[in-house]
Structure formats: structure tokens, C-alpha cells
Amino acid sequence: MNSNVNETLKTAIANGERPKRARGWTSTFVFTWRAILKIKYVPEQLFDVTMFPIMFTLMFTYLFGGAIAGSTSEYLQFLLPGILVQTVVFTSIYTGTALNTDISKGIFDRFRSLPIWGPSPLVGALLADTVRYSIASAIVIILGLILGFRPEGGTLGVLLGVLLLLIFAFSLSWIFTALGLVMRTPNAVMGVSMVVLFPLTFASNVFVDPATMPGWLRAFVDVNPITLLVTAIRGLMQGTVTAGEIGVVLLFSLVLIVIFAPLTMFLYRKK
DSSP states (O other), rough: HHHHHHHHHHHHHHHOOOOOOOHHHHHHHHHHHEEEEEEEOOOOGGGGHHHHHHHHHIIIEEEEEEEHSOOOOHHHHHHHHHHHHHHHHHHTHHHHHHHHHHHTTHHHHHHHHHSOOTTTHHHHHHHHHHHHHHHHHHHHHHHHHHHTTTTHHHHHHHHHHHHHHHOOOOHHHHHHHHHHHHHSHHHHHHHHHHHHHHHHSSSSSSSSGGSSSSHHHHHHHHHHHHHHHHHHHHHHHHOOOOOOHHHHHHHHHHHHHHHHHHHHHHHHHHO
């Protein structure tokens, strides 16, 4: 009887048509939706994009605003674009930690066996993270408006500033994706990422004007990519931006993608 069952199964399998290979954009958006659903069912993932920007904005505005700028209202106009950048940049770390978690659970082994475009799981996760970046940006801007932030560049300047930030964050995420493929644990990814981002963020113009810094530190701050990004976004929101300030951020974002996207794909294939 077992032989008859086996023969029936072999016949059914042999006569069945193989499913068509999914198109690259189709499989990518499926994985994008998968990552978004993870936010829906694990809302704790949004804690870092909701509570941290609120705490940083309130603390720096009301604890240090008077001492740094002489007025909390005046300091808020300077601070908010920087807090926006800091929030989204730190949120981009999640890309690498989430990827490392999936790898450690064996999920990506299953993905690699599917008839899909190879990079779909990676690209889909990166696109889904733009939703997190958008949520974080909206929270910071809404809070800023409530506290008294008034961008002279208007709504268009704010939207263009957020768009520039999303482009930069997407390119930066490729670095943390690569780390997620080479680190052994999610905690290791988080630790290494923080070691990189903390000095870049605090040794910048996010919180204070570089003109007040020592010459040797200012030399680093002036070429810091976070400084360049904050300067461009401040300019967009205040209506004072130049084409060069936007261009250097876009160029840096392109360089990150050109370097780390192929590297990430190589690591993914060899993992």
C-alpha cells in the first residue's frame, strides 16, 4: 500500500507545473509588505521612532536652549532639523539588526531557496524602513510645530528636507545591512553601529554651531557627512539652501550606494 501511495505522490509531483519565477519588483514589494506587517504585529518596533525624538527634542530645547542660544524658542529653530537628522539616522540601525535576527533564525535560508530575484529580501526590507523614517520625521516635525518651530521655507521646504533625509538614510542603511550580514548577533550589530554613529552625530552641527568649537574639532565637523546633511536640511527648511549643499549630500548618498550595495549583495550570496 505504501508503494502505491509513493507512486501516486511521484505522479502528482511530476505532472504538476512549476510556478513561474516572480518578477523582481513583485517579489521586492512582497518583502516590503512583510517588513511593514512586522511593525503592525510588533508595535514595540516603533518605540525608538516615537519616544526618543520626543525626549531629545524636549530635553535639549528646555534644558540647554536658554544656555546655548539665550532663548528656547530661538534654539528650537536651530535644533529641530538636527534632531530630525539624528532620529532618522539612528533609526537606520534597525535595518541591520532586523536582518541579523532573520539570518540567525534561518529565515533567509528559506528565502534563498525561493524562485525570486535574489536581492528581493534585502531591498524590500530597506524600502520598508523608509516607512519608519517617515513616521519618525512626522513625529519630530509635528512636535516642533507644537513647540513653536516655524520654518521660513514653508511646507515645500520641509517636504524637500524630509525627502533629502530619506534618500540619505536609505543609502546609509546599506552599511548597516552589510554589518548585519557579517556580525554574529543583533547586539553586536547594534554595538558597532552605535560606535560609528555617536561620534558622527555629536561631533557635528546638530546641537551647536561649529564656530564655537576648537579649530582641530571644527576641521572634522566641517567635513562630517552628518554636518553636511543637517546644513542642507536647515537651508531647505529656512529657505537659504544652495544647490551645492544639496548636491554634496546627494553625491555622498550615491557613493554609499555604489560602494555598499554591491558589497552587501556579495556578502548575501556568500552567507
